[in-house]
Amino acid sequence: MSSPALASSSFADRLAALSSADRLLCGLLIGFALFALTLGIGYGVAMALARSGVLSFLPDTPYRILTLHGTSAFFYWLFIAQAALLIVLAAGETGRGIALRTFAWIGTVLIAAGFVLSELSALTGTPLLYDANPELGLDDPQVVAGMAGGYLLLAAGLTAISVSGIATILVGPRKVADGFSALGFGLFALAGFLIVSAVAAVNAFLPNLLWALGYAAFPKDATTEWHILFHNLHYLPLMATVLVWYALARNLTGAQSITGAAFSKVVFASYLVFVPPTSLYHMFLEPNLPESMRVAGSLLSLFVSVPTLIAFLIVVASLEAHARANGATGLFGWIRRLPWTNPVIANMGVAMLTMLIGLVFAFVLIQEKLAPLLSDTVFVPGYFHFFAVGTITQTFLAVMMVALPAISGRALWRPAVLSRMPWIVLTGLLLFGVGGIVAGFLGVPRRVVDIGYDGAAPALWRPLMALLGVGGVVFAAGLSVSLYGVARSLIPSRKPASARAGQSVAWTITGATGAPAWTGPVAVLTMVVAMYGATIVAFELMQALPVAASGSSSH
């Protein structure tokens, strides 16, 4: 986690020293991402209340809300945030300003146009759900064109911003004899991955758009093409997340990587190596998938989290070794030395915890024999919010808590309050997860809001949906406070730069590394044991319950 460029100033100092034009662009991108998150949370709360039976809507309305929730939170929040973080981290890493800034502006305008088009289409047309499935829009090609067009504009915008990000990183290493810093190379790879995902978006959505406009036949392979894109889309935010952990661990604690920059670069590159071979498990529900591909997909899916776990080990082991070198004792005693009253650390710590919980259940879902039984149940939202909210969103908010005050000069709003929010989010996620996962095992369908079935549904379904609703409201409340706290720093401060320096939330320990570090391996071992346990329980439950595969291949 070391870089020659970092010797003289901190990440926050370098962001504060950017030109006003650069800081305007960074602030605008982060603000745009936070706006999309605000909408995503609002629609998500409405959906949670509808599922729990507290709110009732006209028949189509919940599906419109679900479409808006997925479009706003999954596509626009997560990917605008990644575009923003690519630019912010690249500029903060090199300290030399944003290169090809015009590209970044063009990208921002394209994404804004896509956002308006997607939201209007989802608000006014037939609800297609967030994957913009053209089969649901056979009678309403206009909304298919709107949703596909919006996502294609998003892809074009991400490409333009990635070009600017790549150029920004390339400006940096000219004075560095041995190449990029590890983070610089990770960002360079992430930018390439964003561009590849834009290629996948064109592959998925252009045929839909051409059909909707009357220029091509109906895209009969739309589901398969969506799966390719979806695989990229859920890998990308995890890669961005571990890059942020890497950056924050170094910049907040001063901890250097115990494995060295060269190994970290290999780990970041391994994300790209593992992406294509592990994609087959998304096809397990396709009836025409050859048996040989099912077997290959099952084996390859075991590697899906390898890069994330290795990156997790590097970050945790580096923090632990650094803390032990400074006197921490006991297996977990070093954890108490972390500044948990700092909201950045609290967000990051809870994000790592929720990642381990989410991985346990992700491995249950991607197994070939269980995927057909669980993929269309509320098991899916029950587990993936651990990743989407607990891990990724809280990590992105954590780095924004460092970046925005540096960019705007306005101190972070009430750090003591913000440091408690991740625990509220975790509590909500556990309630939501227990409700969703257990209900999924009991067969509660994922995309059916009224689960009464005229009184024929099992009695346990309703209280589990109530638990899911309560959990959703609790984590949304905690997340909203964090979002508000971050967004307050969007407003520039008129105080002079010297006054801003004291407002940093950074925490620094000094000293050598090289002490033993067991917590990371113990955490991964515990997760693997839990994974096996959850899988055994899942198989036993599935054999005991009268559940049949429901057959849709959407994720």
Place this chain on the structure above:
Amino acid sequence: MKQELLLLLGVAAVWSVLAAVYALAPGLGMPGYARVWGGGAVVFLILAAVLGMTRRRTRG
């Protein structure tokens, strides 16, 4: 910068092989996979080329 170049070329090679498998293996019937992984291989080759040119210019 040699390590970065080798890593990017390695990534492009993996993606190229996967694209070729999807394009040429009989019975797979998933041309979209070949297009995306092939497109990705091209992207990472271009990035490697850009990095190589930057390295040469820096040394020069």
